[in-house]
Amino acid sequence: MGEQVRRNDRDREQPLIAHLVELRSRLLRALLSVLAVFVLLAAFANDIYSLIAAPMLARLPEGSAMIATEVASPFLVPFKLCAYLALFIAMPYVLYQAWAFVAPGLYNNERRFALPLLLSGVVLFYAGIAFAFFVVFPLLFAFFTSVAPEGVAVMTDIGHYLDFILKIFLAFGLAFEVPVATLLLIWTGITSADALVRMRPYIIVGAFVIGMLLTPPDVVSQCLLAVPIWLLFEIGLFLSRRIRR
Numbered sequence: 001m002g003e004q005v006r007r008n009d010r011d012r013e014q015p016l017i018a019h020l021v022e023l024r025s026r027l028l029r030a031l032l033s034v035l036a037v038f039v040l041l042a043a044f045a046n047d048i049y050s051l052i053a054a055p056m057l058a059r060l061p062e063g064s065a066m067i068a069t070e071v072a073s074p075f076l077v078p079f080k081l082c083a084y085l086a087l088f089i090a091m092p093y094v095l096y097q098a099w100a101f102v103a104p105g106l107y108n109n110e111r112r113f114a115l116p117l118l119l120s121g122v123v124l125f126y127a128g129i130a131f132a133f134f135v136v137f138p139l140l141f142a143f144f145t146s147v148a149p150e151g152v153a154v155m156t157d158i159g160h161y162l163d164f165i166l167k168i169f170l171a172f173g174l175a176f177e178v179p180v181a182t183l184l185l186i187w188t189g190i191t192s193a194d195a196l197v198r199m200r201p202y203i204i205v206g207a208f209v210i211g212m213l214l215t216p217p218d219v220v221s222q223c224l225l226a227v228p229i230w231l232l233f234e235i236g237l238f239l240s241r242r243i244r245r
Contacts, residue, residue: 026097033093038086045078049158052081055137056161059145060154067155077158084166088129092122113187121180128176128228129169136168136224143220168221171214175229182236193240196233204230 041048050057053066060066068074087094099118103111148154185191196203211226 023101026101030090030094030097033090034086037090038082041082041086041089042079045082048085049078049081049162052165053158053161055133056141056156059138059141060156061145061148064154066158066161068159069157070159073157073159077162081162095122117180117184121177124176124180125173128172128174131176131228132165132168132172136172136221137165139224140168140216140221143218164216168215171225172228175210175214175225176232178229178232179236179239182233183240186240193237196237203233207233 057066068077095118099115103115106114145154182196186193186196207229208222208226210229211222211224215221215225
């Protein structure tokens with residue numbers, strides 16, 4: 001009897017060890033993918049930063065420029081940007097490794113449900129970042145530079161600029177996940193489409209509150225985040241009524 005118990009314990013330990021080995025392997029692959037992309041980007045760090053800073057540089061008053069207030073900023077800030085960009089570019093492969101580890105433990109219907117949501121979530125996150133860069137930044141920086149008091153020279157620090165745009169990227173990337181969140185809430189039975197319709201006024205107010213918390217304290221940037229959240233919620237609500245549960 002005791003031998004049988006020990007044998008059962010060993011049988012349970014072996015799958016656990018195999019899962020841990022696979023988890024380590026997939027984490028290493030994900031980390032190496034990010035590192036490989038970073039190495040490729042590092043050679044063009046200054047050019048990449050100039051590209052990211054273009055929306056701000058194009059709207060600075062004539063004679064103004066971006067500045068570096070710390071000694072090591074001209075060297076470190078572009079590499080910091082490359083690190084974030086490497087994670088951004090490698091994210092599909094990183095998520096694939098996570099999916100390959102989790103998927104074998106899911107039922108077929110769970111895989112059919114989770115995989116489209118995962119893919120659409122990645123696409124929407126990228127779409128949110130693209131919307132921030134091509135639509136929000138030109139309007140936002142034009143507004144900021146136009147309201148500077150007379151006699152104040154607008155010269156943004158490169159480190160502060162990077163921190164600012166990363167926060168905006170994250171805010172809009174997460175905001176564009178609203179359709180996925182809406183579908184999840186309805187498909188999992190946590191709530192219903194009719195209940196969300198009744199809550200629409202509160203959701204609209206919540207969108208503006210989120211815009212107030214995640215963006216700089218100005219009406220332009222708050223509206224540029226709150227309105228897409230509201231519209232994306234309506235898209236998620238529309239899809240939840242059209243797609244069979």
